[in-house]
Amino acid sequence: MSQGSALLRPVTLGDLVLPNRVVMAPTTRCRGCVPSELHALHYARRAAAGLIIAEGTWISPQAIGAYPNVPGLFAEEQVSGWRRVTDLVHALGGRIMVQLWHAGATPLTLPEITATIADYCTAARNARRAGFDGVEIAANGTYLIAQFLNPRLIRRTDAYRAGPRLLLDVLDAVLGTGCRVGVRLSPYWTATDSTPACPDYVPDEETLSRYDDLVRRLDSLAYLHLRGPTRFDLDAFTRYRKLFDGFLIANNGFGRESAEAAVESGLADAVSFARHFIANPDLVTRFALDQELSVADKAFNYTGGPAGYV
Template sequence: MPDQPLLQPFDLGALRLPNRVVMAPLTRARATNPGLLPTELHAAYYAQRATAGLIVSEGVWVSERAVAFPHVPGLFTEEQTVAWRRVTGLVRALGGRIVAQLWHAGSASPGEMTGAEIAGFVKEYATAAARARRAGFDGVEIAANGVYPLARFLNARLNSRTDAYGPDGGRPLLDVVDAVCGAWDDGTRRVGVRLSPYWSRHDDPRAGEAYPWMPDEAALSRYDEVVTALSGRPLAYLHLRGPAPLSGPDEAAFARYRRLYDGPLIANHGFGRESGNALVRAGTADAVSYARHFIANPDLVTRLALGHDLAAGDPALHYEGGARGYVDHPAWTPAPLPLAG
């Protein structure tokens, strides 16, 4: 549909996307079993959203020490790997594409990790990437956003190291990228990176003063260096979370990194139908990811295509509730036609 660039196909690394509407990673905390396994609920949830051009899974733990929250599934045991095959198999059977977001949310700070521990940390990502491939995922996304370890290394206020992991705060991320690309090792671009350079303490009230990050120019310049370095890696895409959309998405924020990164760019944070189409039409991003809109609109692509209103979810059920608030959101249906007289 020429009037909606979001609905145009696109080649993202090794993947041919039928549209540019990406499902952003959404932690929903439904893995309530002791093994942190994805269940039939997860399979149904992702299958319902298979019309997305690309699904980025919820963040999955890369190791046992990466775990920081309850009921989030992992990808560090054989049992978890096998369970994820049910999810990826259904998504693919319905014509979808899904990548696993690899996540480490452990409490270790940059100053507490030895060089050997950082090397082990990098290896955990590589091992999880190899598991993701065996689990049937189409690729992986490295989560280097928010208040978590890879992002902490990029935060000069938190990373006061004086060795090679201090002044060059991007080195751990680049080491992870290189290790994960090597672990996939099939000659195709199957690895993406998620960054949030504009994240501040106001984005996560739980962080408070423990995460003294405000996106000033000094902070952003470190991300400039990292994005430039990522541009030279064999990545499928860069997934960028923009600033808080106070009056709509900030196109200039994405344009900044568009100039620095020469691969496909996925933009995220606060987009709707018109703003998403406008960003792609302008060439500022190649695709747009949606988070909260995908919670209550499993058929989001259809609703965007037809211009229908979007349903609103219940925030009280975002992180708990079992099937309720997770797989019970109805798809849009047209009003019944009047009966012939």
């Protein structure tokens, strides 16, 4: 048993009480466009997480990217499918938010951007109707919002100029729906759509200072979910801890000991895990008992069906 584990100490996230700081990171698993009994089982088995952030979920048909069989929150059947998931997680004592995703596959004109912001709001309202405890705006990776933020990705001809405006407008609008809202950023993102992630990439000062300015402006959010560098580096989070005194969730490459260190030192309030939760639905128990972790078989990441998923 881990005595005095910082990771297993309860914490409040606004008015939500999390019994531990072990967060399940969003993981796209391509198990269907409409959440089914399979999704319910998957999330229910992980309900002991301090917080589940459900997989990237399309806000509208226009938001859909290259991944097939990804759920949305724009059709009634998706709302009721998710309701079954959230009811089960809540019945088991868990908390569950959902990541709102727009792939940004094609540049948008100004009227389309206005419509897209409205789509975020509709999806957030649907998330509430589906019983979610809040939404996470995906501003990470190579997707729509990150395309305006990260100089490595800026190649757009949209009416909005590159910069934080799109994200800030989306956040304002979604906060206006009364939802609990978190945001996910990846300032250290290395890959574009066509190049693989580079573990040695160090972002330049221009990139980092853009993100610094943005992070300083995120004070009304439930949390900031920060994906660290591809090559694990706890120190990378120090910069953001100084800029953001809200609830900070650290991610990317953490194990039990490094996560303990992050929370114990105050660098993060919680740590999220993707691959460990894929392979270990009982991750919180394994951490508590200091048990060995199983390793996920990547072959099942996006295959559909129960194998390697439940």
